[in-house]
Amino acid sequence: MSLDLLIYAVGAFASLMSVVAVYLALVERDLVKAVIYSAIQSVFYSLLFYLFMSPDIVLVYLPVAGGVLPALLLVLISKTERFERE
């Protein structure tokens, strides 16, 4: 029972922190920082996936959303503009 409670507590913490990361990514004007916040959100999501017993999704989500997608977005930012304008 206490293990269940711990899993739910860590899950609730991870989901709240992912919302915080999403908020920071939304309001950030520096797009490089926004990509990093988005990657942090992905890491919290993969923690959630792991806690909810879907290790297959973790294994595909972690490299794609934590490695490949931020790299792709950084390439795109380097080819366009780094700072968001009004």
Next chain:
Amino acid sequence: MKRVVSLAVLVTIVLGMSLLLALSGQSFYPSENLRWLAIVYLNTTYNPYLPDFTVWSPEAVTAIVWDYRGLDTLYETTVFYLAIISGLALGRGVKRLNQKPTDESGLSPIVKTVTKITGPMILAVAASIGLHGHLTPGGGFQGGATAAVVPVVFIVVFSSFYLLWKGVSSQRMLTLRSAGLIGIGLTSIALFLAGLLLGLPSYVFQNIAKAGSPLSMPYDVHGALLSGTLWWFNLFEFLAVSSGFTLAFIILMTPEAEEKW
């Protein structure tokens, strides 16, 4: 003001979802009883007593992805193939630079040394995720996506020409990717072709012998499980996905030559 509005929207969404979850917990809650479909999958995924229905793979997710629902995954692979091809089409006819990488290019020697050590380690983990996909969580796509992190890290840490000078060119990646896709295609029709040659009834995407069709892929080699087509699908999907991502990153990250207009 804009920050306040977006914060308010986010908080409202979170509170609303929590309220919904809390309320729906009273009326609807997923029961502990498994649905009959899940029971069928879990009972047959590794079951020597049902040789006509089993997949010989203890990992039910890979069994569903490549055997019970193999056609879905084939079309997912097709979608990924089309995405990479359209990415390539965007960069067609663009001349790319090809300079010799020097010691000064890229990050500091400390980072380079660490990357040289960790790169093969990431590849080993990726291979173990991909090739043990029929035994443990993982599979071809997962392993391929993990392996694709290595060229990205090498391009960032060394330089975009480092991979080219080490022989990882976009043409070779395209060849490897096509080989993976052809392998997936051949694996899916292997038993069908064998059935045609032997004059026995068999199906496309057949893995283990079914009632009325006695052919089956070799599912273990000297006691090591291969799970029939699952290992081959994972191997070829690993090749196709890792080389596809590498191809996309080589195309994106290699600087374009200056065009004289």
